[in-house]
Amino acid sequence: MKTNKREDLGSYLEEQRAKKLAEMGDYLRHLREEQALSLDDVASITKVPARMLNAIEEGKLEPLPEPVYTKGFIKRYADALGLNGSEFASVFPTAQVFSAKRQFWGELPAAQLKPIHLYLFYLVVIILAVTGLSQMVDRSAQQAVTPTSEKPTASKKSPQPTSDKNQDQVALVSMNSKNSSEPVRVGLNVTSDSWVRVVVDGKKEFEGTLSQGTQRTWTAKQEIVLRAGNAGGVMVAYNDEQAKKLGTPGTIKQVTFKAN
Known part of the structure; x- marks a missing residue:
């Protein structure tokens, strides 16, 4: 029974990682295209292979390494696009949650802790992580869109072209x-x-x-x-x-x- 619960929790965390990676990758691709950068351009900046960056944008976990290394790739990608990479990547679930479970179990007396308590605890952690990611992506999207929507003011010597803001000037x-x-x-x-x-x-x-x-x-x-x-x-x-x-x-x- 304990093994089944642990496997269920592992499957749920894997599903959450895939879901979060898809959301984060889609946002990073949108921001990269706004800056007219190719995957090769970003790979040159981050030193992360273009195929790994493509897997992040597509939300595919299979080609990517262990979650902790994938989190590092996401941080570098976000930094290259002008975001706060550490903050952006902080909500990506990693395998560290399992090691935390073993440490927590070993530090508490068996008479005071039951498997169901651990299961509920990690469900709460996952829910908080999902909520934090949604709020951070919304805030980052607003920051990315707001500067390009501003109209030229009278103090500027010459207005910027408005026909296509994503093309080179x-x-x-x-x-x-x-x-x-x-x-x-x-x-x-x-x-x-x-x-x-x-x-x-x-x-x-x-x-x-x-x-x-x-x-x-x-x-x-x-x-x-x-x-x-x-x-x-x-x-x-x-x-x-x-x-x-x-x-x-x-x-x-x-x-x-x-x-x-």
Whole structure:
């Protein structure tokens, strides 16, 4: 009887893992497509194989490793998209719940604890985890949608295109300094986590997620191509000019800084 109850609980937890993975994977795919990133792009950032990322998006447990490692993959995926990966992945059920059961059983006198008590305890834990995940996904979805729905204000010098917010916005910026022979110099100040790619004179110099507070500078003889997944979180200073936001929060923007 005890074995049957333990097997039933294991099956229920496996079902809950599959259900939660499907919900989390669907949200991550939606956010990735909004940022115009491919699975290969995310794999390059997270160092997680693209087939594992695809399994997460499809909600398939079979190709994935043990739950504790799968939880780590989910954290890295969420971090790459600008989310708080630790918070997002914290509600994914893992096998640690079984080890917790054995420890808890060993620490309490047998006369005070019955198997039905453990069964009810873990059911309550699972219900709380499901509720927390639903609230977190709703809150994350609202945060992801709100920045892109804002209308340009009168204080902005030029309105952003509204025909397709998910397509790249490409601009050519000519060097207006007094000495046109100076190299192109671009400084970045990251005010909110953002994925960034920098190509200097045709060679990719950097690609990855920069955290809030990061400051970087690149120089080139001909041009610098800058692409950011969260344009509103990147301040750019071109050839020592006053730093300006690359774009609006939550949008992807690519800018080419080049000399005449």
